[in-house]
Amino acid sequence: MTPTVLHSAGAGFEAACHIPALPAGHRSRRLHGHSYFARVRGALPPAWAPFPGAEVSALRERLEAAVAPLDHSLLNDHLPNPTDENLARWLQRGLADVPGLGQVSVYSTPHTGVDLMPDGQAHVWRRYRFQSSHWLPHVPPGHQCGRLHGHGFEVIVHANQTLGAADDLAVDYDHLDALWAPLHFELNYRCLNELPGLDNPTSERIAAWLWARLQPLLPSLSWVTVFETGSSGANFNGHTHRIWKEFSLDSAVQLRQAPAGHPLGQVHGHTFTLRLHLQAPLDERLGWAVDYGDVKALFQPVFKRLDHHPLHQDPALSDTDCASLAAHALDAARAVLPACDRVDLFETRGSGAIATLGDTSELIPV
Template sequence: MTDQFLYTASVNFEAARRVLLLPEGHRSRNLHGHSFLAEVRCALPDDWASFPGGEVEELKDKLASIISPLDYSELNCELEQPTDENLARWIRSRLDLPSVESVGVQSTLHEGVDLDLKEHAHIWRRYTFESAHQLPNVPVGHKCGRMHGHGFEVILHADQDLGGHSIGVDYDHLDALWAPVHAELDHVCLNDIPGLKNPTSEVISNWIWQRLKPQLPELSWVTVYETASCGAHFDGKNYRIWKEMTLDSAVQLRHAPEGDRRRRIHGHTYKLRLHLHANLDQVMGWTVDFGDVKRLFDPIFKRLDHHPLYEIAELADTDIASLIRWIRDQAAPLLPQLDRIDLFETRGCGAILSWGDIGPALPI
């Protein structure tokens, strides 16, 4: 499969709104406010930015200029029905960018919508539960074989063709469907629940899918975070996992113009996500052990973290595109299941490189 390379940028804005298309008595009909996050993903031509490596910051600046009229405003003065879906449409109509993949709006840290050019919406809502588990089939001495606990997070993803409608699956509808599932999973030992004798993230995501899909035909993925840095997705057929880490690295953009601050030595706390796709091991209950991903990637991590990246001989420059492709070249031979890498310089600002099924969007 050919590579898909997307630049991403995100911008916060503060705004108030009333969503009057919701039923009488719904709390969101009242004037209320959010700290919104707008995000764009797009494939940019090589000559789009003022210099190679300037893409991320220039894309963010463009998005910020579009968002500016919405910041600290009452959104109903700009949009009749300022739903997350319509806000994404409003932003998309003003972007004037080549090859926009999607425009996203997060109204809170726990919910949002990503809208593509064909009016296909990916709606997501995040939930939590606090539980204990142990994995019975791991090798002797594996830490997950001991009884332990997690503050699990779950994201329910719903995909649908909006067909011009102002709102898709209502977040409250997702809440109602989740409530009985939460009651089963919260403050229990997961191993005691029928079907969760081996409660890996993959098995839990499948278990949730089986309970919700009949009631929610739009359900497209179930995501389970075992920790803040790793988890699994299930779409009824395919499993995907990811492992996230941070890199504190120094960079210097050699192609930046003379006098540009990015030409100076500076740095970022990068967020790196490795995404892997594999079949489920029927005995272990996982696709790939998160610990194995960390161990195999560790030599690459140690070359990047707390180092000046501009001293890596194989790197022509330390812009986001060069970095993410270098990481893929180094990691793919060690992790054959790897098929996507996300790399962000700051929140939501960076790039996604995929050469397989891109999988569900994760909150940023």
């Protein structure tokens, strides 16, 4: 099965703003500033970039040009209520000439942002943390997760808060904060196994537990994401459980189709972020879709072949651009992990490629 490949690019900018549409006394009505990060991705057509393999750098240059007028500016000079959602829509209009453009995202902080989908739906998200212990009671004897241990858990709450063209007032993140506050009180500095409904607190079970409590109060809830560690976690949308496991590759590359003298044609390298996504039915006893430990162990031979190597010398690789690497990693992962249906491969923050066998219309980023 041939995967769909999406290219992605990210760019930061520094800017000041105030949001007049918010209620009097709200802190964001005052002049303040952010270190923003914008990200776009899409299914770029062949020959859009100067040469095959240059899609990421070309898309990043196009995005950097689009955000340049915003950098070190007062955003209100560009649009009256520069919320994350309105900024994303402004960028979407400015990038309308990019063929195949899909999701446009604006993050005003590392813990807050909006993902604007191609159909115009805006998914607002906010990241939260809690410190807790747990153990998994049904794992095989000797499994490390069967011992009482702890994590600094992170949760991202995604909500489809599309406002419509007639309303300038963007989502007030304080609403999400208010909904999260009682859950934080329940979870923080607790042993999760002692909470009703969390006797087997896997990431998947925690995500479903949070969904059950948030969705009645937030009908627009679209995803709950739970990070068990910085490199693994689970998503739940009310129906489907997905997990991911992340790896870091320090590898050398050289794009084979770059013209003579082009920087990408020289031997260079990146600390790549490689993320495997898997979807499988939840094991009712174990409480997980796939064991993170199994994902790491089964993918380890592939990881060792790619990490700390000159990838342009690997005959198994057609090229070493992000799209080629992501597609190769997906194929190699599926040989040992059939539940894997998506691979993200980023050379820098937000810039890389996604190879997926699933629906590309709503790929919520991790």
